[in-house]
Amino acid sequence: MLSIAVCENARLSRDIRFDGKFFTAVLTTGIFCRPICPARPPKPENVTYYESAELAQQSGFRPCKRCFPQLAPSLPAPRKIKQITQAYYENNYNLQNCAEQLDISERQIRRLFVQYYGLPPSEFFHQQRLLLAHKLLVSTSLSITNVAFTAGFNSIRRFNEVILQTYQTSPSEIRGKKTATSDQQVNVLLPYKAPFDWPLMLGFFRARKMSNIEGISTEHYFRTIELDDCRGWIKVTQHKTKDALNLTVKLTDYSYLHQIIARVRRMFDLDADMQIIHQHLIKHPKLALVIEQFPGLRLPGCWDIFEFSIRAILGQQISVKGATTLAQRIAEKYGENVADIAQTEDSSATKYFPSVQSLMNVDYQDIGLTRSRIATLQTWVAYFKGNESIFTKGLTIEELEVALTALKGIGPWTVNYIGMRGLSDPDAFPSADLGIIKALTFDDIKPKNKDILALAESWRPWRAYAAIYLWQSLAH
16 A cells, blocks of 8 residues: 555645555545545545555445546456456356366455455455446446346345445436436446557557458457357447547347456456556666657457467467468358347458357368368367366466477467467567567577577566567567
């Protein structure tokens, strides 16, 4: 926690750099705010500070209606905490299943959350559900019923009771005059901490676009999505005045919205604190130059780990354009059709990417693949179907490399690229990548792999960012 003196100065100056790093609770009003709140600053004796919105709300304070603390950018959490949070939501809010998936005890999870957040996991996630519900009520036109199920409540009655108990008002009163939409299209604001180079992020994805799945312009990212039995699409644009992205979603089942928000945040790297990463990497002259020119360059993630793993295998030793063409052909041949093209807002997005099951035992003929690449894909799909949990156990990139390189056709580059972009592991590092080798070549002398790995030791735990910066150095 920051010192009281630092919090006091940041609050009085409304310094945007501290937004999300702490929250101000006012004892006389029972309200908690962001440090950038435009309201008149309360007297110091009436103020107390909290590290998180969850902790402030759990202490009995209600979110401010002027600065909306539930919309503050999230701070980067430790890797283990992020893995637990992701597993918790993917296991339908079941902590026991989450612990089993990650192969750790519920007691360990409790200790980690109390140590980091000051709250046990059950209470932390309860407060997160409330904050998400409040955020959706004030910032979207999603129906109250869908808000309840999206936030993880099992019944409307229970949802109404908890909201009334926490906020002393009903969900409809929180919503105010906003009218729920009937077409089930929802807009959600996704804040981030600047700097963030949206055009550069779009350019990265645009160079790898599967046109039958995605639509990417100079202003937006669009794609079809499928999670279990839920289908729909997402569209992401940059907010014109705020440090935030606008996420537009259309789904057949809005109980998946929380998972989708988490995936999109990870995909566009919205929870990174670039100031910390830059301070660590700027000691290397080439990285320092890229950081100076492109301070908002972030680590592009992916929508789905299976889809990305297929694309990573296709990308072995061929160009980005070639790998993208092959991925698009696979999607066209084996992916299911989008039922109502008009509803996708992008008539070219006609497919969902094929699932694990749909790629089991296929021959990949007429795709343009070599025999060895076909064999690798078949081996990989069979392995993934039986070992999908390997990506959710929280293994280090070194442990993952040992496990996956035992498969024929899967080498360290593939594993690290999957870790870097598929899992958004900030320390994954494809050291054998030709782009990295070229960026580190000096006086026509190419560095050896062992020398690259030795150099990258000083970049831990941000080696994946070093890789993306080295690639960017070649573009300019």
